[in-house]
Structures are given as structure tokens and as C-alpha cells.
Ligand SMILES: O=C(O)C(=O)C[C@H](O)C(=O)CO
């Protein structure tokens with residue numbers, strides 16, 4: 547498990563493009579037959595990728611957690627960004643099609659990932675945060691969350707947002723999680739941009755063609771930078787940073803937050819004309 551320390555906004559002007567990528571972009575979360583995890587000191591979230599290619603893989607108890615099992619003091623949301631697969635939690639098996647979501651509550655002990663078809667393995671993205679109590683482990687099929695239609699074709703940002711884990715959906719201690727899909731021909735996500743000082747957020751871009759990129763904007767509104775993200779790469783956004791991007795092709799992304807509150811609409815919008 548890699549550990550990513552926090553970065554203060556006043557460090558940003560001194561960082562090179564390579565420095566920015568190593569602090570905020572996770573390029574290789576999905577490795578064949580492994581569970582690869584990154585511990586971020588932004589609200590102590592863990593981002594992990596599991597790719598059961600030649601057989602099932604089990605979620606390890608990473609020593610950095612100093613826990614008996616991964617979910618001893620944590621909860622997690624999982625979205626499958628690959629082929630159809632299953633997640634087995636303490637003997638109960640959940641089938642996850644592409645873009646479906648599974649919430650796992652605190653206290654789960656044994657978690658195993660498997661693919662239905664080794665030729666097209668599942669790719670499970672896990673976002674986990676510390677939890678103070680146990681909410682039930684719950685599956686939500688792709689598209690069955692709370693749906694919001696956002697943006698406009700005229701500004702190239704027409705998109706469908708599916709909220710899965712949130713205050714009025716699958717309950718959790720901290721995690722708010724869902725998937726946004728750009729409509730064909732629309733490339734901009736989250737523009738106008740925003741920050742939310744009470745929550746960090748991570749974006750995992752997926753369903754982006756291999757030869758395409760998302761130009762992801764980050765940083766304080768008046769000191770923005772960009773990161774070029776490829777398919778199935780994740781960006782960590784501290785609470786002081788905007789998080790918005792434009793693709794060279796249409797794409798989807800998993801957004802997931804943790805922190806002080808779970809109020810999706812508690813965000814501070816930044817007018818496009820205010821960005822520098
Ligand atoms: O398309 C969007 O806009 C989003 O999906 C925004 C994210 O959900 C977000 O940043 C929530 O804070």
C-alpha cells in the first residue's frame with residue numbers, strides 16, 4: 547500500500563508537472579490479479595483497484611491499517627469499471643455488472659473479488675473511509691441511483707449523474723459516491739467548477755478510449771493547474787481544490803467523497819470568469 551501525504555495549497559506553485567502527478571494522480575490502480583491500494587491522508591481515505599484475472603483475489607489487511615481486517619474500522623464503496631464480476635462479503639455473493647455499486651459496511655471480515663469471464667475481467671474500484679458504525683452492505687445496480695441530469699449540449703457538458711451512496715440513498719458514515727456519464731459529444735465535467743471545504747473528493751475516470759485523455763483541472767480557483775489523466779486513472783482532490791475536466795472523447799467517472807458532512811449540495815461554485 548502506498549501512502550500519499552497531504553499537500554498544502556501554498557506548495558502548489560513550486561511543484562513541477564511530475565510532482566503534481568505523483569501527489570494527486572494515481573496512474574496504476576488496476577494490476578492483473580492484485581489488489582493495489584493507496585492510503586491518502588486527505589480524510590484518511592483508501593483507494594484500491596482489484597482485477598481478478600486468472601482467479602479470485604482477496605482483499606488483504608494492509609499492515610499500514612494496523613487492523614485485524616480491512617473493514618474493522620472502515621466502510622467502502624465499490625464500483626465495477628470492467629467486465630461482469632462478483633464480490634463476496636462474509637459468504638454472501640453480490641453480482642456487479644459494469645458501473646454497478648456495492649456498499650460494504652464496517653465490520654465485514656472476508657472480501658473476495660472474482661470475474662465471470664477471465665477474458666474480460668472485472669475491475670473493481672474501492673473507495674474506503676473510516677467509519678464509526680455499521681450500515682448494511684447493499685448493492686445498487688448501474689443506473690438505479692438517484693439520477694440528476696446536468697449541463698447542456700450547447701456548452702458541451704450534458705451529463706447524467708447517478709448518486710448511489712448518499713443521504714437519501716444507500717446510507718453510510720462518511721462516503722458519498724456515484725457515477726457521472728457524459729453524453730455523446732459532451733466533454734466537460736463539473737464546469738462551472740466548485741470546491742467543498744468540508745469534504746475531499748476523488749475522481750476515477752473510466753470508459754475513456756485508450757488513446758484519449760481527460761485534462762483535469764485542479765488547484766485553488768485562482769491558482770489552477772492541470773493533470774492529464776488516462777482511462778482508469780484516479781485524481782485525489784483536497785478540499786481546497788477545484789476538480790473539473792475536459793476529455794478529448796466522452797467518458798464516465800466515479801466520484802467519491804468523505805469528510806465533515808455528506809451534503810452533496812454543500813459546495814462553493816466558482817464562476818468560470820473567476821478561474822485563473
Ligand atoms: O458532473 C458533475 O458535475 C459531477 O459529477 C460532480 C461531482 O459529483 C462532484 O464534484 C460532487 O461534489
Ligand SMILES: [Zn+2]
Pocket residue numbers: 740741742747789813
Ligand atoms: Zn465536488
